[in-house]
Amino acid sequence: MRARVTALATVAVAAVLLLAGGGLVLVQQTVLLDGLDDTLLQRADDIEGLLQGERLPERLASRDGDDALAQVVAADGTVLLSSPVAAGSAPLADGVQREVLRSLDIPVDDEPFRVLSRPLDTAGTPLAGTDAVLHVATTLEPIAESRTAVLAALAVGLPMVVLALCGVVWWVVGRTLRPVAAIQQQVAAITGHDLDRRVPEPSTGDEIAMLARLMNDMLDRLEAAAARQRQFTSDAAHELRSPLTRLRSELEVDLAHPETVDHDRTVARVLDDVVGMQHLVDDLLFLARHDEHEAAPGRAPVDLLAVAHEAATATRAGVEVTVGGADVVVDADQRQLVRAIRNLIDNAVRHARAQVTVRVDQDGTVVVVDDGPGIPSERAEEVFGRFVRLDEARSGGDGGAGLGLAISRGIARAHGGDLVVDTAYEGGARFVLRLGVRRP
Numbered sequence: 024m025r026a027r028v029t030a031l032a033t034v035a036v037a038a039v040l041l042l043a044g045g046g047l048v049l050v051q052q053t054v055l056l057d058g059l060d061d062t063l064l065q066r067a068d069d070i071e072g073l074l075q076g077e078r079l080p081e082r083l084a085s086r087d088g089d090d091a092l093a094q095v096v097a098a099d100g101t102v103l104l105s106s107p108v109a110a111g112s113a114p115l116a117d118g119v120q121r122e123v124l125r126s127l128d129i130p131v132d133d134e135p136f137r138v139l140s141r142p143l144d145t146a147g148t149p150l151a152g153t154d155a156v157l158h159v160a161t162t163l164e165p166i167a168e169s170r171t172a173v174l175a176a177l178a179v180g181l182p183m184v185v186l187a188l189c190g191v192v193w194w195v196v197g198r199t200l201r202p203v204a205a206i207q208q209q210v211a212a213i214t215g216h217d218l219d220r221r222v223p224e225p226s227t228g229d230e231i232a233m234l235a236r237l238m239n240d241m242l243d244r245l246e247a248a249a250a251r252q253r254q255f256t257s258d259a260a261h262e263l264r265s266p267l268t269r270l271r272s273e274l275e276v277d278l279a280h281p282e283t284v285d286h287d288r289t290v291a292r293v294l295d296d297v298v299g300m301q302h303l304v305d306d307l308l309f310l311a312r313h314d315e316h317e318a319a320p321g322r323a324p325v326d327l328l329a330v331a332h333e334a335a336t337a338t339r340a341g342v343e344v345t346v347g348g349a350d351v352v353v354d355a356d357q358r359q360l361v362r363a364i365r366n367l368i369d370n371a372v373r374h375a376r377a378q379v380t381v382r383v384d385q386d387g388t389v390v391v392v393d394d395g396p397g398i399p400s401e402r403a404e405e406v407f408g409r410f411v412r413l414d415e416a417r418s419g420g421d422g423g424a425g426l427g428l429a430i431s432r433g434i435a436r437a438h439g440g441d442l443v444v445d446t447a448y449e450g451g452a453r454f455v456l457r458l459g460v461r462r463p
Contacts (some may be wrong), residue, residue, distance in 0.1 A: 024196075024200065025193065025196045025197055028196045029192045029193045030186070032189075032276075033185060033188065036184075037181070037185045040181050041181070045283055047077060047173065048170060051169065051173060052166060052170060053164045054164060055165070055169060056137070056255045059161060059163075059165075060124055060137065062161065063124070063137060063138075063139040063160075063161060064139065066093070067089050067093075067139050067141055067157060067159045069385075070157060070159065071141070073141065074095070074145075074148055075148055076148075076149075078149055079149045080104075082404075083104050083105060083106040085088075091106065092108045092109050092115070092131060092159070093109060093151075093157065093158060093159045093160070094105055094106070094109050094112075094114060094115050094157070095155050095157055095158075096114045096118065096158060097153055098118060098154035098155065098156075100114055101289070102114060103153070108131065108425070110443070112130045112198050113130045113133050113240055114130075115129045115136075115158040116129070116138045116140050117140075118156045119140045119141075119142060120142065122141045122142070122384050123139070123140045123141075124137065124141070125137075125138050126138070127160075132162070135162075136160045137160065137161055138158060138159070138160040139158070139159045139392055140155055140156055140157070140158050142154075142155075142157075155297075199231070202223065202232075202235065203231060205223050206231075206235055206238065209221075210238070211270045213242070217247055219247040220242075220243060221239045222239060223235065224236055237405045255310075255409060255410075263300060263303065264301075267300075269292075270293055273289055273293060274293075275290055275429060277289055298450075303460070306426040306430060309425070310409065310430060312427065320355060320356035320359050320434070322354045322355065322356070323357065324352050324354060325353050325354070326350065326351075326352055326359070327351045327352070327389065327458075328346075328349065329363060330357060330360045331346050331364055331381050331389060332346050332361075334362075334365035335365075335381060336366055336368075337368050338372070339373070339375075341376075341377055342372050342376075342379060342428065343377065343379070344372060344380075344381065345379070345380050345381065346382075349380075349383055351385060351386075353387050353458055355438055355458060356438075359437070359438075360434070360458075361431065363434040363435060364381070364391070364456065364458065365429075366427035366430055367391040367427075367428075368391060370390050370427055371392070371393035371454070372393070374395035374396070374452065375394055375395045376391035376393075376395055377394060378393070378395050379391070380392045387457070388455060388456065388457050388458070389456040389458075390453065390454070391454045392422075392448070392450070392452070392454075393451045394450060397448075397449070397450075397451050397452050398452050403446050406428055407428050407432045408414075408425075409425065409429045410425040410426065411428075411429075435457065438458050439458070440456070440457040441456075441457050442454065442456050442457075443455050
């Protein structure tokens with residue numbers, strides 16, 4: 024990249040300098056030629072003034088005494104008057120009908136000259152009645168010498184400037200990309216076991232510094248995701264180990280004392296543990312798919328009140344569950360909504376003292392309230408973590424795996440809504456499920 028940038032910059036600057044040099048030469052030539060033309064016009068005016076006298080001058084020269092390469096030529100090509108330099112030579116140029124400035128090779132010297140040709144008004148002069156043309160010329164050699172000098176200077180200076188610029192660009196690009204090399208070296212050393220490492224952030228505040236900050240932000244997210252994954256795996260293993268331990272203990276006791284085996288009791292206990300593990304595995308599978316964005320909700324008209332009734336299956340002795348509210352139709356995945364609301368109701372029944380109320384509001388909000396001990400406001404977000412239980416704050420009954428509320432919030436957010444705890448409510452725990460997908 025350093026070589027490419029340097030090469031491109033060098034080529035671009037060289038092209039610009041060449042164009043600028045060519046433009047300089049053209050401007051210089053134009054300015055010098057304009058100055059030369061002004062000189063010729065002044066000389067022609069001086070010589071034409073000399074011809075206005077009573078008799079013709081002995082030689083054609085400008086008023087400042089500078090001899091000019093000049094001729095007065097008749098229409099038939101006869102040289103009537105000439106300056107000493109042009110004496111005895113053929114006409115400097117052809118006749119013209121109007122004033123003309125030309126670059127020509129003249130007979131006096133076979134080199135490029137600048138020639139001004141001007142028809143003369145001979146009325147009232149010694150040349151009255153004669154059609155004559157005044158030719159005034161001067162050499163173009165000074166302009167050619169000046170052009171040669173400029174081109175020589177450009178031929179020497181441009182390569183030096185380009186080489187110097189190439190070196191500067193090489194140094195600047197190398198200095199600019201130095202942090203990139205450090206970032207590359209650090210990133211190459213990061214593995215899945217040391218995600219706590221970070222790339223160095225330059226203090227320049229430029230795009231490279233921004234890239235370094237973005238990479239560090241990405242590493243922060245990767246480290247957090249890896250930590251969550253490790254914690255998730257550890258918690259899942261722990262949750263599965265408990266029922267497996269109970270199953271093994273039950274079976275080992277029966278094998279050790281076959282004479283006392285109560286097959287019906289053993290089957291019932293094993294079945295309870297298997298059902299619990301199946302629910303746990305289902306929850307883990309749902310969360311895994313949700314994390315991978317594979318559980319995107321379908322969209323179909325769903326009667327939210329009917330879904331709430333369908334989800335209210337949890338029972339516990341002494342706890343009454345009531346469902347009511349408005350008939351609201353939403354565009355949602357009915358299976359996922361049933362699961363989300365059922366998790367909320369199961370959680371409420373598990374911690375309620377005597378009453379659980381489920382209400383569907385007109386705006387498509389589902390409110391689940393229990394009369395249990397409630398949730399401390401400072402831990403309102405913690406309950407939505409995976410494998411989180413607040414048994415010390417919400418007593419009563421056996422706790423689940425701690426995945427239900429996390430699943431319910433995930434389903435709500437997948438539908439464009441959210442699930443929160445109403446911390447202002449003081450009569451127990453009040454969960455508010457907003458879907459944000461109500462049909463008109």
